[in-house]
Amino acid sequence: MMGMAYRDKDIFASLCQKMLPVLEEKKQRLGRKLRFMEVCGTHTVSFSKTGVREVLADYVDLVSGPGCPVCVTDQSDMDQMIAFAKRSDTIVATFGDMMKVPGSYSNLYKEKADGAEVRIVYSPSQAVEIARQNPQKQVVFLGVGFETTVPSIALSIRKAEREKVRNYFVYSAHKLTPPALQPLIQDPTHQLDGFLLPGHVSVIIGRKGWNLLESLNEPAVIGGFEPIDLLTSIYLLTLEMNKERRSVVNNYSRMVRENGNEKAQELLKEIFEVDSVKWRGFGILPNSGLRMNAAYQSYDALTNLPVDRPVTKGIKGCRCGEIVKGKETPFGCPLFAKACTPENPIGPCMVSSEGTCSTYYQFERGKEKITY
Numbered sequence: 313m314m315g316m317a318y319r320d321k322d323i324f325a326s327l328c329q330k331m332l333p334v335l336e337e338k339k340q341r342l343g344r345k346l347r348f349m350e351v352c353g354t355h356t357v358s359f360s361k362t363g364v365r366e367v368l369a370d371y372v373d374l375v376s377g378p379g380c381p382v383c384v385t386d387q388s389d390m391d392q393m394i395a396f397a398k399r400s401d402t403i404v405a406t407f408g409d410m411m412k413v414p415g416s417y418s419n420l421y422k423e424k425a426d427g428a429e430v431r432i433v434y435s436p437s438q439a440v441e442i443a444r445q446n447p448q449k450q451v452v453f454l455g456v457g458f459e460t461t462v463p464s465i466a467l468s469i470r471k472a473e474r475e476k477v478r479n480y481f482v483y484s485a486h487k488l489t490p491p492a493l494q495p496l497i498q499d500p501t502h503q504l505d506g507f508l509l510p511g512h513v514s515v516i517i518g519r520k521g522w523n524l525l526e527s528l529n530e531p532a533v534i535g536g537f538e539p540i541d542l543l544t545s546i547y548l549l550t551l552e553m554n555k556e557r558r559s560v561v562n563n564y565s566r567m568v569r570e571n572g573n574e575k576a577q578e579l580l581k582e583i584f585e586v587d588s589v590k591w592r593g594f595g596i597l598p599n600s601g602l603r604m605n606a607a608y609q610s611y612d613a614l615t616n617l618p619v620d621r622p623v624t625k626g627i628k629g630c631r632c633g634e635i636v637k638g639k640e641t642p643f644g645c646p647l648f649a650k651a652c653t654p655e656n657p658i659g660p661c662m663v664s665s666e667g668t669c670s671t672y673y674q675f676e677r678g679k680e681k682i683t684y
């Protein structure tokens with residue numbers, strides 16, 4: 313199938329005829345609906361936007377996972393980023409979606425209004441340009457993202473090195489996706505039947521990058537984002553449940569290769585090293601983040617630009633820590649769509665367009681029957 317065919321209504325309808333009875337049969341055998349986690353925030357949006365969540369609702373509970381990088385960024389990282397913005401000799405460069413993410417006492421948007429130099433950029437290389445044009449300032453790029461985002465940040469560091477820009481730094485709050493799934497699989501209270509794995513991350517790490525799930529014998533399917541991708545991935549997950557020995561299924565082979573993007577992987581290894589880092593809601597997860605390695609320490613904002621970081625405190629009433637683990641739906645938060653809206657977000661899951669609260673606000677309001 314090519315391009316638009318993955319959205320073809322007739323093909324979708326005929327696949328539903330074939331696949332939905334298989335889901336129904338499995339549901340009958342289990343005596344409950346199936347419970348699959350969509351790990352990626354883009355999948356959460358796609359299920360709602362395309363209406364596929366509704367099509368599957370009688371058979372499957374779709375549980376949102378830790379797939380929005382802004383949402384899983386720990387509160388202490390936010391406080392660190394805001395503290396960089398408070399330095400009088402520093403320009404903070406960031407993607408726009410970080411501006412309203414709350415720290416313990418402030419956010420970047422407020423800091424900018426109070427006179428801090430915070431600039432929104434569309435690529436990390438723009439931040440290198442800002443550094444070149446402002447040699448008297450230190451420029452910190454806020455590195456927030458999964459495996460998909462890190463290659464462009466690694467390239468910006470290479471660019472700064474090649475062009476001898478010495479006042480460019482990166483604060484690396486990058487996360488690696490597979491290690492966050494292990495505690496969810498091993499949580500006996502969770503009862504997840506399998507994982508729909510993120511297509512974009514898989515383009516970088518490849519099918520092989522999910523070896524961990526294979527070793528845990530967990531049903532897992534790599535999927536794309538069009539209606540037919542979503543439906544067939546859920547169907548394949550159901551088939552995997554019936555197998556004794558599972559392997560990670562690549563249902564996005566038009567984009568994802570077995571070994572992923574090896575060039576991007578080499579670039580990451582050249583500049584970063586794996587570290588155990590803190591995630592919102594999860595705490596410290598072993599080998600789940602990337603820090604600058606010894607050879608690139610001179611670009612590391614954390615070691616080169618000291619700040620007074622305040623004591624971190626949680627956001628009163630916000631349930632994002634539970635939402636990113638799929639333990640709670642946005643409807644479980646008393647602030648949802650009342651005190652907390654996209655115009656006035658209280659937690660990160662409402663700030664990011666890929667956050668579960670923001671997606672539910674946009675597409676699922678009034679459907680409070682959705683539970684996990």
Ligand code: SF4
Nearest residue numbers: 630631645652659669
């Ligand atoms: S609705 Fe707002 S306050 Fe509640 S969990 Fe979501 S982001 Fe946090």
